[in-house]
Amino acid sequence: MTAQRACGVNDVAVSSAVKVELDGIAVAIxxxxxxxxxxxxxxxxxxxxxxxEGFVEGDAIECWAHGSQFALATGKPMNLPAYEPVPVFEVTIDGDDVLVDVQNPLTQQ
Incomplete structure (x- = not known):
């Protein structure tokens, strides 16, 4: 695994997301x-x-612009207008650090 530090565990509040860039890839934690x-x-x-910048509800995130929701576990859209999934990356928690492997997505677009 080629995981790298994305942020701290406490940098992300419950039912929210933060944007990070890892190896030139925009990732929502x-x-x-x-x-x-x-x-x-x-x-x-x-x-x-x-x-x-969207809304987190349960185990999905919703795009604020057009309302498409994506399952956090699979990246698959749960409703239209989106019909293509977003990639999902492996997360490892190491102490207070969130490590993410962007080189080997679990799912891909």
Missing amino acids: VKDSAGAIHAIGDTCTHGEISLS
């Missing part, structure tokens, strides 16, 4: 409503909007 941390591609596949 998301803490779902249960407190689990996910890493997904930050760009909505419908309108090229930053997903980290």
Whole structure:
């Protein structure tokens, strides 16, 4: 695994997201409503909007511009207008650090 530090665990509040850039890839680090941390591609596949500026509900993130929701575990859109998934990246928690491997996505667009 080629994971690198994305942020601190406490840098992301429950039901919110922050945008980071790792190896030139925009990634949304998301803490779902249960407190689990996910890493997904930050760009909505419908309108090229930053997903980290959207809304986190349960285990999904919603694009603020057009309302498409993406499952945090799979990156798949849950409703239109988006129909292409966003990539999902492996997350490892090391102490207070969130490590993300952007070189080997778990799922891809």
